[in-house]
Amino acid sequence: MIENRYSKQILFQQIGPEGQEKISRSKVAVIGIGALGTVISSQLCRAGVGYLRLIDRDFVELSNLQRQILFDEEDVRSRLPKAVAAAGKLRAANSEITIEDVVTDVTARNVEQLISGVDIVLDGTDNLETRFLINDASLKTKKPWVYGGALGSHGMTMNVIPGKSACLRCLLPESPPPGAMQNCDTDGVLGAATGVVASLQAAEALKYLVGREPRPTLLIIDVWDGEFVELTVQPRPHCPACDKGEYEYLAGTRTSWTTALCGRNAVQIVPPKEHQIPLHELQERLSRVGRTSYNGFLLSFEAEGRELMLFPTGRAIIRGTTDEAEARTFYTRYVGL
Ligand SMILES: [Zn+2]
Incomplete structure (x- = not known):
């Protein structure tokens, strides 16, 4: 050959x-x-x-x-x-x-x-x-x-x-x-x-x-x-995606919602569903990789020149960027989607 x-x-x-x-x-x-x-x-x-x-x-x-x-x-x-x-x-x-x-x-x-x-x-x-x-x-x-x-x-x-x-x-x-x-x-x-x-x-x-x-x-x-x-892994009966053909993520009903906040050099991210996030536990993890503070209402976290303010429902404001994709990357990286 x-x-x-x-x-x-x-x-x-x-x-x-x-x-x-x-x-x-x-x-x-x-x-x-x-x-x-x-x-x-x-x-x-x-x-x-x-x-x-x-x-x-x-x-x-x-x-x-x-x-x-x-x-x-x-x-x-x-x-x-x-x-x-x-x-x-x-x-x-x-x-x-x-x-x-x-x-x-x-x-x-x-x-x-x-x-x-x-x-x-x-x-x-x-x-x-x-x-x-x-x-x-x-x-x-x-x-x-x-x-x-x-x-x-x-x-x-x-x-x-x-x-x-x-x-x-x-x-x-x-x-x-x-x-x-x-x-x-x-x-x-x-x-x-x-x-x-x-x-x-x-x-x-x-x-x-x-x-x-x-x-x-x-x-x-x-x-x-x-x-x-x-x-x-067995196909799950009534799986919305592969059994029923309901593509909830594609329809956008389950995906997060991102908006640039005009004139504030910040972007807001709202998850598709409200949650109750144990912010003190998340603070413990984030404190390994950046500066954190928690005032009982919201967790603030600084890293990479950006500041994330996270509310217990999962909503967040990311300061230091107006780029929605960048803000999503930051949120995904430290909070997770
Ligand atoms: Zn499935």
């Missing part, structure tokens, strides 16, 4: 020359180009996926370099958008494929367009709200997607194949209240954990693209304790 860039992959019998041909004709969207998304897009680009759409709303920061493998110090200095920085690195790694970079916040308004024309969607996001949006849009358009998430030393992944498998809302019927979930900005994450989860996601995508049966389970891993646990 003539040596080419894919020869080692073609020698792998489950792919072979036919599989490689299918991979080169495939189109994939990766949503979120961070710890998971950089590893996923790197592997799929090098594997020869013919078209990659890289979607991200954020720019590169120093604390990303520990695990977001496509970025370097120069990207931090030039504050490049992650999608743009990643696309540049990947075009240099494989000039034979098409790579599109899209710098945008994924919302109910644009998610269907963002996943249009691709064969499969890979989740590299860091929040449940966007994942539920991807879940709705993927079910509505009958497009498979691969869920992935990691925190600390553990992570999980699951394939959602419309009409065949359970969906994310079968696994998590309701999103937890803001502040209830741990996240990597207050609890940390190992690059080894995100790397393993992302590699599993990329392998599942390749399997799907060459026509193999995707894994029907939720796979939970811990790289510190060396654990792999596989669970079967």
